[in-house]
Amino acid sequence: MGRRARQTDNLDTELTDLPPKLRWREWMGRVEAVIFAAPEPVPREVLARVVGRACNLDLIVDDIRDELRGRPYELVSVAGGWQHRTRKGFAEAIRAATGLGDQVRPLSQAESLILLCIAYYQPITRGELGRFFGQEVSRDLIGYLRRLGFIASGPRAPQPGAPYTYVTTNGFLSHFGFATLRDLPDMEMLEDAGLLSKDKLLAGDFPAGFGAGTTAGDGDDEGPERDELLSD
Structure with a gap:
């Protein structure tokens, strides 16, 4: 009998039914979604809950960063985790549009x-x-x-x-x-x-x-x- 897929709150993390490329893309999407939704840097142990045991989180993060090149925001490693942040070059535009940073x-x-x-x-x-x-x-x-x-x-x-x-x-x-x-x-x-x-x-x-x-x-x-x- 094959190894059963690991489940986290009914979430299939191993995704053994998917071909390798689609599995990797799904893991990337999950990791980026969790980081995007979190108000604080997300540590490795939290991200590990949504991917399979064989998933290399560092490589996942590298691939996400590659896809964000040229975008006004990036994925940074801070405070023991990862977080989405707008690039510094857009600070003035954000301030002009929203007033954030004026105080x-x-x-x-x-x-x-x-x-x-x-x-x-x-x-x-x-x-x-x-x-x-x-x-x-x-x-x-x-x-x-x-x-x-x-x-x-x-x-x-x-x-x-x-x-x-x-x-x-x-x-x-x-x-x-x-x-x-x-x-x-x-x-x-x-x-x-x-x-x-x-x-x-x-x-x-x-x-x-x-x-x-x-x-x-x-x-x-x-x-x-x-x-x-x-x-x-």
């Missing part, structure tokens, strides 16, 4: 500084951030980055009072276009090459992707100044 302001220098340090040194406490910069880091700044969904509370630190640490989130990875934290520029390599140091950070010299021009969804017209946010 988006850049992260201030202070916000970029703190976010960058959390990304590289997580889990890290507010006190440790303050010692890095030589002055106390405002709770308002931390709260703002939390509201943006870029950071969250991590494990309690093994210090007196067991303060909470802060870590970056999948929202951070998605916003900055990183698949995982391993995609961050290597800190030691940047330091060894003289491209990054504490002095450079304090001067606002960030690695690519973290500059003060990076946008954050908030309705304020202007970001807080560095000295305002690094003091209570």
Whole structure:
């Protein structure tokens, strides 16, 4: 007796009745449909529910990307999954037609500084951030980055009072276009090459992707100044 087709909620995932080319096209359609319908990046384990055991998801994604060449949107790998995104070259057209992005302001220098340090040194406490910069880091700044969904509370630190640490989130990875934290520029390599140091950070010299021009969804017209946010 032949192996029975794998079923997921009554969905035939193996598609053994179809010829190989049609089976592959069906798997491609399913994967793209799931990604298109999802509001967040879709991880591999979710996509695996709609394809057969022999399906190579990486090759499926490659074929979908090939078909999207020349289209105004693309399939990107971010935050541990895949997501459809419009290409950057069409941002102005989208803004002109819909107004989306009009209320988006850049992260201030202070916000970029703190976010960058959390990304590289997580889990890290507010006190440790303050010692890095030589002055106390405002709770308002931390709260703002939390509201943006870029950071969250991590494990309690093994210090007196067991303060909470802060870590970056999948929202951070998605916003900055990183698949995982391993995609961050290597800190030691940047330091060894003289491209990054504490002095450079304090001067606002960030690695690519973290500059003060990076946008954050908030309705304020202007970001807080560095000295305002690094003091209570």
